[in-house]
Amino acid sequence: MAHINVPEGVPGIRSLVMFRPETGKHLYELAQVLLRGESTLSEAERELIAAHVSSRNDCFFCMSSHAAAARCLYGEEDALIVDEVLHNPATAPVSDKLKALLNIAGKVQILGKEVTPNDVAAAKAEGATDREIHDTVLISAAFCMFNRYVDGLASFTPPDPETYVEMGKRMAAGYKLPNQQ
């Protein structure tokens, strides 16, 4: 049960933004711009960064839901990429550029100052642009916030993986503040 009185049975961050739509509105806008806005990184790649950071933060809700969204966006044929990245980004079948960005994301998850000039140079050497590096760092930082928000209030985390499949389909379409109950 959640630490505070949020709508019952509503999972994860949805219950929290329904409790406080004034902040929820901007949180969803941020997610929408970062994960669905115009970018040279695909939506699937950005969801993958989000799922990777959430996994490192041990946030089961965010990891499961964003992994589901990433699987949905990669499509059935490539869905297993997501599981391979969550298992070990270094050996996953993704581009070297995305590996370098996932490395930066992992550093941000520890602490901002863990990102070194070498990490950034490695990403640039694989063709990552400043804007892609900026967005990778901001997606990672934002998910550290979302993860702590969701788990810091002990929001409802469905244990059944099937629940997240449907959630992923909805998320693939975009982030929109849920209606109030």
Add this chain to the structure above:
Amino acid sequence: MAHINLENELPGIRGLMAYRPETEAPLNALAEILLRDDNNTLSRGERELIGAYVSYLNDCFFCQNVHGAMAQHYYQSDMPFIDSIKKDFRCRKSFGINSIFRPSCHC
């Protein structure tokens, strides 16, 4: 120097926000609601203090100083007061009786 070319000389998050206005908008709006909106039972000073304290724990020099200075302004205190809270908010000496931070030490 920043890891990427921000094309401006602004300090801290302001430089990042000027670089990417699309993400600046929700980030600024979120900070405004969380830290400054007066429809809140926590004072602006208390909320800035939470921001400064977490930034201190994250070892972020820019954020802990900016939000520490904001807290200092709202509390009408001096910086040693803010620093003492960052170092140990449980210390009785740091707080007045009405603080949301419940002093738990006996020093």
